[in-house]
Amino acid sequence: MIRIENISKQLSHRILFIEASAALNRGEKIGLVGPNGAGKTSLFRMIIGHEQPDEGQVSVDKGVSIGYFSQDVGEMSGRSAVAEVMDGAGPVSEVAAELRELEAAMVDPDRMDEMDAIIERYGEVQARYEELDGYALDGRAREVLAGLSFSESMMDGDVGALSGGWKMRVALARILLMRPDVMLLDEPSNHLDLESLIWLEQFLKGYEGALLMTSHDREFMNRIVNKIIEIDAGQLNSYSGDYVFYEGQRALNEKHQQSQFERQQAMLAKEIKFIERFKARASHASQVQSRVKKLEKIDRVEPPKRRQVVAFEFQPAPRSGEDVINLKGVSKRYGDKVIYDGFDFMVRRRERWCIMGINGAGKSTLLKLVAGDSKPDDGTVSIGASVKMGYFAQHAMDVLDGDMTIFEMLETSFPRAGQAPLRALAGCFGFSGDDIDKRVRVLSGGEKARLVMAMMLFDPPNLLVLDEPTNHLDLDTKEMLIKALSQFEGTMLFVSHDRHFLGALSNRVLEITPEGVFQYGGGYTEYVERTGHEAPGLRS
Known part of the structure; x- marks a missing residue:
């Protein structure tokens, strides 16, 4: 194709x-x-x-036909999310547009003399619309949007009022409905x-x-x-094969190539040693010449090109008390919507809680309550003795100074650290070479998120509160972060949609559902085994 x-x-x-x-x-x-x-x-x-x-x-x-979804979704406003999605549905959306134009023409008094031709064309277009299953299009568009977690009010509201992330879902829904x-x-x-x-x-x-x-x-x-x-x-x-097969095959290929390279290097060294030893002896002239020509014709094996992923290691964090977070009788509402009502929750040292719940259940709200970004309507949220918190949230990127370079931001935050450790830190999070001299204002959202995370982890907290920390991280950087956090000696409370991250790092699960809040000992992998689903309300 x-x-x-x-x-x-x-x-x-x-x-x-x-x-x-x-x-x-x-x-x-x-x-x-x-x-x-x-x-x-x-x-x-x-x-x-x-x-x-x-x-x-x-x-x-x-x-x-090709449907292309990219991160650059362009401007959207003035129509509902459903209308925006239906407009990208390929040929059927073009037929629907003509149908709407003809319907408008049929009630236009200025076009009465064309009415016979308009009605005839309307019949043709309507038949084509039925043939393309156009009358089911609205339902199919809503089904796709519902799958991407849109509520009915969001589907019918002005798409221009949505955040950038939700507009990306609309753009994705257009391609999925199109089925190119x-x-x-x-x-x-x-x-x-x-x-x-x-x-x-x-x-x-x-x-x-x-x-x-x-x-x-x-x-x-x-x-x-x-x-x-x-x-x-x-x-x-x-x-x-799948991604796991690729990883294994790539490792095998690198190992094979390394072995070939080493064998050839040993052979070359032996031949060069012979040439150097006997090149001045007339009795060996023909043998030396033969070996020189042989070396000139050999196809050289290159060593495998290994991607450089720098490991990040935590400095030892000060030890906290045994009771790290304590919520007692917490209630929280947004308008008529009750998020928590009399909620009790205790987090102890070295526990790693992942928070599960459907969209809007209150996952980020819980993190904000713990971090002090939001206050409970009733009840108390207390942080234990000697707790030093590191909080990663999307709005944390707003505190970055756009006029500074990446290195200047790090140097300002850690004036005693020295250049070498800060450059190593930047490298761990994907800022190598000249990247470190980029102005913060020109960074993408993902690059800003990585910079915030680097700054948070360099001066080690003993409590990490993380809201979707892996967004925008590439596979290698994400793997580095998982390895680093697996060695973290402190306590974690986090929300993530990355199942590899969830399975690798959690040892407790808090599930927020309309029926109540449930706590599970064991991590995400055990949670899936016990509940039979990978996320609340979804059967695997």
């Missing part, structure tokens, strides 16, 4: 692709992987024709809660077209894809 043939592409001074080739065939579900800046988004844009390769070509079979022959999804799992993520996973599993997607959620990708295309050093390497 789509062929990428010997493409080369350079952006500014950065080479993205060098004579790279790959293909997307009917029915394939492919995960596109590679480090940040490798060229994943550029590849998508070349497929849809928004960019051109410098050399080679990208060809799409005639008649193949090929879907190109660039980070569809960003901005989704766990319930929406699981719904999308099931939708994509049942989707019959071809899929090419990126995702920083390894569990999400692993359950959907049956092939991986990796961008590595300008090449497109294909692996048949």
